[in-house]
Amino acid sequence: MTVSPVGLSAARAGVELRQFFRERTAMIFTFALPVVLLTLLGSIFDKQVAVAGIPSSQLLAAGMIAGGIGSTCFVNLATSIVSDREDGTLKRLRGVPMPPIAYFIGKIVLVLVTAVAEVILVLAVGATFFDLPLPDDPRRWLTFGWVFLLGVTGCALLGAAMSSVPRSVRGAAPIVNLPFLVLQFVSGIFIVPITNLPEPLQQIGALFPLKWMAQGFRSVFLPDAAAATEPAGTWEHGRIAVVLAVWCLGGLILCLTTFRWQGRKDG
Template sequence: MTTTAKPAASPAAPTRTRRRGPVALGLRQGRLELTQFLRSRESVVFTMGFPIIMILIFAAIFSDEIAPGVSYTQYFITGMIAAGLMTVSFQNLGIWIPIERDRGVLKRYRGTPMPKWVWFAGKVIMVVVIGIAETALLLAVSVALFDLELPGSAGKWLTFAWVSVLGVTACTLCGIAISSLARTARSGSAVVTPVALVLQFISGVFFVFTNLPSWMQQVAALFPLKWMCQGLRSVFLPESFGTREPGGSFELDRVALVLAAWCVIGLVLCLTTFRWTTRRDG
């Protein structure tokens, strides 16, 4: 009796993993960053709630007009929108990146096949989404409670858009750059928070900018927040208020120039100072 040999089984074909495109990778990382942010209740409450709390407090204390048809509350709201965008980008990144670096998260990211730009893209997506949500919330509260008038022309909405985009870009890049100054996770807040608070006090957020000492105005003019506030005032305040600005107008061309210059400066600082590991790791 003869037996027929069975043919040897062919080896299983290797399974092919679907490679994600650049856009999908960036969006996936952005979703991860948003999830991590939302899980931190302290960050969510501070980032989203602090500007609204400040508006409620200052509106209850100051109710006078600072110019015909312009109340202090209206002026303050525009500054808080700019400060809120800076908090979402500059302050949050400057505090959280040192924490991730100290925990070894960035070191592990660098050791994976994932392109490094994906990590940065995730941070940018998080900043943009949270910034839009916070700004929308501030505008809703301001319109409902403090009679803030929304822009009535497409031109003003366009100005609002480019001032916000340039401002957030500059603050995001500067937040990534300043994160390298913190030696440990605990020192991140100590490094970034005083800088953010000082800029808010001298840039026309809490007080009318032209009422500040001239040397404070000159120092504030070196940094983005002052120009973000000035650009947003051109959107939400009457055209006549431009004469009360230091330059006699809202100077939107200079606003664009300074914010664009800070985008370049921030990018250079990121490229030259950013660290994936702590100093003790080398």
């Protein structure tokens, strides 16, 4: 019996999800890290007022959604692909009658599920402990939807491309985590408001998608008065969409040109 590409993709997605949720230590670390950071940093910023009575902790909570998505879709995806490559999983999959797209669809389903779960956890902590307001305007949720989809897509594609950089599983974690940690600082995830950063660091952060994701999410959950804390003084939705779309395209090009199915030791 011939199995359709859709069936193979669904089967691969099931494998990816089962593997992820069976590795309890990795799963707990993935979901807990942004929540722990939000709780610790939010407690520090909770008494500080950013603008118009809006606590800095709410700026942090909204921006931390972007940090959680980046962690699950960029860091975790990159390291998991390196692991698949080094333990021979990718090589074995290339030897079976499964279209390559099925493997990538499986990873896409995995990052979507984990990203949604991460967002729910961060929102729950933000709303419960730091009074992060949940919008009742459908237009804000529409903004959330396109920022989320573009952000997940861009981070996942960049994570897949980044997986070709580490030479081994052992070196993957520091190689992937270090640039992401730096980006979180220069993108205004940990430093709020972002205008507290030196201008050269703001300009560096503006080159990458994480800053624009965080700005987009702040525009969803915070009052319009909070736009005064952004470098341009406005939410810049059009620019956010353009930058994230460009990074999605750039990530796709990088994936197509750099992705490797075999480890370096396999030739």
